[in-house]
Amino acid sequence: MSDPRYEIYEAGLIGEGMHTPPVLPAGLRRAPGGVDGLRTEHLVVNMGPQHPSTHGVLRMIVELDGEEVVTAEASIGYLHRGIEKVAEHRRYDALGTLMDRGDYVAGIMGELAAALATEQLLEVEVPPKANWLRSLTSELNRIASHLVWFGTFGLDTGAMGQFLYAMRDREALLDILEAISGQRMMFNYVRPGGVVRDLPPGIDAKIREFVDTFENVYLPEHDALLGGNEIFQSRVKGIGVITREQALAFGLTGPNLRASGVKYDVRVDRPYAAYPELDFEVPVGEAGDAWDRYLVRMEEMRQAARMIRQCIDGMPEGPHMAKVPKLIKPPAGEVYAAVESARGETGVHLVSDGSEHPYRFRYRGPSLFALQALEEILPGHLLADVVMIIGSTDVMMGEIDR
Amino acid sequence: MWGAGLLNGLRITLRNMLRGPITVKYPHEKVELPERARWAVEPTFFEDGSPRCTACLTCVRVCPDHILSLDVETREDKSKRIVRFGYEIGACMMCGLCVEACPFDAIEMGHDYELAVTDPAELRRTLLADVDAASAAKHREEKAKASGEAGEGSDA
Ligand code: SF4
Ligand code: SF4
Numbered sequence: 001m002s003d004p005r006y007e008i009y010e011a012g013l014i015g016e017g018m019h020t021p022p023v024l025p026a027g028l029r030r031a032p033g034g035v036d037g038l039r040t041e042h043l044v045v046n047m048g049p050q051h052p053s054t055h056g057v058l059r060m061i062v063e064l065d066g067e068e069v070v071t072a073e074a075s076i077g078y079l080h081r082g083i084e085k086v087a088e089h090r091r092y093d094a095l096g097t098l099m100d101r102g103d104y105v106a107g108i109m110g111e112l113a114a115a116l117a118t119e120q121l122l123e124v125e126v127p128p129k130a131n132w133l134r135s136l137t138s139e140l141n142r143i144a145s146h147l148v149w150f151g152t153f154g155l156d157t158g159a160m161g162q163f164l165y166a167m168r169d170r171e172a173l174l175d176i177l178e179a180i181s182g183q184r185m186m187f188n189y190v191r192p193g194g195v196v197r198d199l200p201p202g203i204d205a206k207i208r209e210f211v212d213t214f215e216n217v218y219l220p221e222h223d224a225l226l227g228g229n230e231i232f233q234s235r236v237k238g239i240g241v242i243t244r245e246q247a248l249a250f251g252l253t254g255p256n257l258r259a260s261g262v263k264y265d266v267r268v269d270r271p272y273a274a275y276p277e278l279d280f281e282v283p284v285g286e287a288g289d290a291w292d293r294y295l296v297r298m299e300e301m302r303q304a305a306r307m308i309r310q311c312i313d314g315m316p317e318g319p320h321m322a323k324v325p326k327l328i329k330p331p332a333g334e335v336y337a338a339v340e341s342a343r344g345e346t347g348v349h350l351v352s353d354g355s356e357h358p359y360r361f362r363y364r365g366p367s368l369f370a371l372q373a374l375e376e377i378l379p380g381h382l383l384a385d386v387v388m389i390i391g392s393t394d395v396m397m398g399e400i401d402r
Numbered sequence: 403m404w405g406a407g408l409l410n411g412l413r414i415t416l417r418n419m420l421r422g423p424i425t426v427k428y429p430h431e432k433v434e435l436p437e438r439a440r441w442a443v444e445p446t447f448f449e450d451g452s453p454r455c456t457a458c459l460t461c462v463r464v465c466p467d468h469i470l471s472l473d474v475e476t477r478e479d480k481s482k483r484i485v486r487f488g489y490e491i492g493a494c495m496m497c498g499l500c501v502e503a504c505p506f507d508a509i510e511m512g513h514d515y516e517l518a519v520t521d522p523a524e525l526r527r528t529l530l531a532d533v534d535a536a537s538a539a540k541h542r543e544e545k546a547k548a549s550g551e552a553g554e555g556s557d558a
Contacts, residue, residue, distance in 0.1 A: 179436035228407035
């Protein structure tokens with residue numbers, strides 16, 4: 001090798017230590033120039049907002065030293081629609097239409113959060129049937145949402161087939177939800193006081209059939225196809241570790257928090273709807289890496305299928321809507337209601353001044369907190385792992401930008 | 403053994419291949435919509451072809467996006483004429499709140515989902531134009547007739 005460009009190799013300037021992540025002094029986010037003596041420049045890569053792997057319109061500004069991430073910054077706001085401000089001009093019974101468009105993959109749970117908050121203001125009692133219907137549709141929607149995550153997480157790692165199979169199952173679920181509520185994603189089904197309609201005749205058989213095949217055939221297949229794949233395992237194990245302390249400090253909730261070993265689930269800790277009467281387990285991870293987040297979500301789908309069966313079996317009789325005035329004018333006050341959505345604690349903080357519109361409406365989207373944690377987690381990882389870590393946290397831009 | 407999972411994955415993919423497609427060949431085949439499916443808002447009519455709408459404006463007030471509009475003329479004898487019942491389909495989110503609110507079942511959510519247009523002007527639909535609004539009395543009459551018929555269980 002007489003080419004002067006290669007002298008650097010012969011001089012031994014490149015060698016051991018090059019691939020160890022740069023050690024950052026406490027409090028300092030930017031590594032001082034270059035690896036070893038090379039003094040290569042850092043490269044800033046804009047991932048997104050149109051990048052197919054950043055799940056919607058997330059833009060990550062990643063500063064790279066070679067292949068390693070030095071700093072990562074999430075730039076958000078590309079999907080901002082001003083939902084919180086629009087809500088100040090909406091009547092209480094139309095808040096659900098906004099929540100549908102927040103976390104648009106798991107709309108029922110957002111609607112439920114808004115309905116629960118309004119019910120707290122009104123102090124109405126929801127009939128038991130409505131509670132069971134709420135739990136049933138929530139769990140159906142949770143599986144549909146996790147299936148989207150499952151499919152796209154696989155895509156991030158380079159796998160393709162599982163995405164198509166996940167969409168096939170989600171299609172069956174959306175058909176069921178459409179038959180119940182009238183639309184496939186923007187359900188507008190849960191209202192203050194209950195749910196807008198009872199189950200259509202003959203749907204229980206369809207749900208039972210879906211749950212049986214999903215639980216016994218499709219879900220084990222999904223798990224074997226992606227989780228059983230050694231290449232997938234070797235890529236996701238050990239990356240994107242969020243420790244218990246970090247998870248708590250960042251305010252993570254949902255599967256991301258539980259994968260880090262904290263057993264917190266709104267369904268258990270601040271029960272709502274029919275969850276106190278349902279029998280289910282809350283899966284908890286240990287290491288808090290991408291693999292644990294995968295395991296927790298897969299187990300959640302299994303538990304959701306269990307709950308759906310219980311809901312169908314134990315569905316009580318009675319009205320599905322409490323007596324709520326047509327024009328809702330709650331007394332002045334301030335409430336917070338939360339549900340366990342597919343991504344974590346989706347909360348609605350309502351301030352009422354006694355008029356027919358909320359004075360203030362605040363939407364707590366769990367993905368926002370997961371995204372904040374990413375900025376801390378990503379440095380030190382390879383660029384190729386960045387998309388997988390983003391995928392493993394299942395961030396949803398609709399509820400981050402609102 | 404490393405690689406067993408890969409072979410198993412192949413087996414699963416093959417099994418899925420044999421299951422056959424679940425898609426439909428869309429323009430040639432169409433899926434059946436469930437009865438509750440919500441698409442564009444459509445007016446409904448009495449059997450004699452006159453619109454059921456009484457121009458009470460409830461739906462206009464309820465719509466969260468303020469996209470229904472009603473121009474009404476009131477005659478001297480208090481009967482109403484609908485000059486134009488406007489509907490901006492391009493802004494409608496098909497939430498169904500207007501249909502639920504209508505006290506006279508004068509509108510419904512249609513099942514026509516092929517709503518794309520090439521001319522933006524077509525996004526401003528006119529549901530009803532230049533017709534007499536039904537009166538609440540007519541609705542009462544119809545209701546009485548229907549219940550009477552059900553009671554007798556006879557001629558149509
Ligand atoms: S369906 Fe909803 S958005 Fe459309 S006209 Fe009716 S109330 Fe308005
Ligand atoms: S459609 Fe129904 S709610 Fe709207 S003006 Fe007519 S009668 Fe009233």
